[in-house]
Amino acid sequence: xxxxxxxxxxxxxxxxxxxxxxxxxxxxxxxxxxxxxxxxxxxxxxxxxxxxxxxxxxxxxxxxxxxxxxxxxxxxxxxxxxxxxxxxxxxxxxxxxxxxxxxxxxxxxxxxxxxxxxxxxxxxxxxxxxxxxxxxxxxxxxxxxxxxxxxxxxxxxxxxxx
Ligand SMILES: NC(=O)c1ccc[n+]([C@@H]2O[C@H](COP(=O)([O-])OP(=O)(O)OC[C@H]3O[C@@H](n4cnc5c(N)ncnc54)[C@H](OP(=O)(O)O)[C@@H]3O)[C@@H](O)[C@H]2O)c1
Numbered sequence: 001x002x003x004x005x006x007x008x009x010x011x012x013x014x015x016x017x018x019x020x021x022x023x024x025x026x027x028x029x030x031x032x033x034x035x036x037x038x039x040x041x042x043x044x045x046x047x048x049x050x051x052x053x054x055x056x057x058x059x060x061x062x063x064x065x066x067x068x069x070x071x072x073x074x075x076x077x078x079x080x081x082x083x084x085x086x087x088x089x090x091x092x093x094x095x096x097x098x099x100x101x102x103x104x105x106x107x108x109x110x111x112x113x114x115x116x117x118x119x120x121x122x123x124x125x126x127x128x129x130x131x132x133x134x135x136x137x138x139x140x141x142x143x144x145x146x147x148x149x150x151x152x153x154x155x156x157x158x159x160x161x162x
Contacts, residue, residue: 002041002088002109004096005034006128007116007154013124014100018049021122024154026145031097034114039087039094041078043102044068060087060094062102081105100126113159116144120152137162 007027008014015021036056044063047070053059059075060083061068068077078084087094088109096106107129113136136159144154 001090001093001111002084002096002106003093003112003114004103004107004110005031005114006098006103007118008128009118009120009122009124011121012128012130013122013126014098014103014128015049015126016122016124018045020049021124022118023149024116024118024144024147025149026147027116027154030116030156035095035097038092040097041084041087041094041102041106042097043099046097046099046102049099060084062105081109084109100128104129111161115157115159116154117157118152118154131159135162136160 006014007020007022007024009021013021039058039060040054041060041062044061044065047059047061053070053072053074057074060078061070061075062078064079066079096102096110113131138157139160140158142156144156
């Protein structure tokens with residue numbers, strides 16, 4: 001089963017110049033807690049933006065480049081959506097962690113979404129697809145804690161496919 005995990009602004013921005021636009025320590029902690037010991041699926045650009053293999057997670061990196069290699073036993077390369085069949089059909093929850101191209105590609109195959117909704121607009125170049133309320137129902141919504149760093153509020157919202 002696939003789940004999406006994402007942080008997005010009020011205007012659905014998720015990044016700019018292959019970087020995140022905010023520093024939300026609690027969100028990063030939550031990302032680690034939710035994805036640890038699971039498989040994470042990402043685009044080649046997001047992998048390069050993270051810049052390293054994250055501990056305690058199997059990584060599946062999507063690229064069309066058949067020469068692309070990462071010398072790490074926790075990394076697998078996928079060249080198209082058919083290479084993801086075992087994760088889509090798995091009983092276990094596997095996490096699609098971005099970026100925009102990969103969210104768009106896999107959203108139709110996703111059952112659950114963990115969305116950090118930031119109550120502020122940002123200017124960026126990567127967008128999260130529109131969440132259509134005909135397809136998704138909110139199962140929980142929690143206010144993110146104040147952190148003394150950010151001057152905006154944010155919410156952790158979990159959506160389930162209807
Ligand atoms: N806010 C968040 O939660 C969050 C999370 C993740 C990322 N981001 C942001 O999102 C941005 C990156 O998103 P992006 O859309 O530019 O890049 P991306 O989705 O991370 O990666 C795109 C790459 O994935 C590969 N790819 C795409 N579709 C494929 C397919 N069908 N089969 C095989 N490979 C495929 C291609 O790699 P090749 O070019 O190598 O073929 C493509 O260039 C950054 O700004 C990042 O900071 C934000």
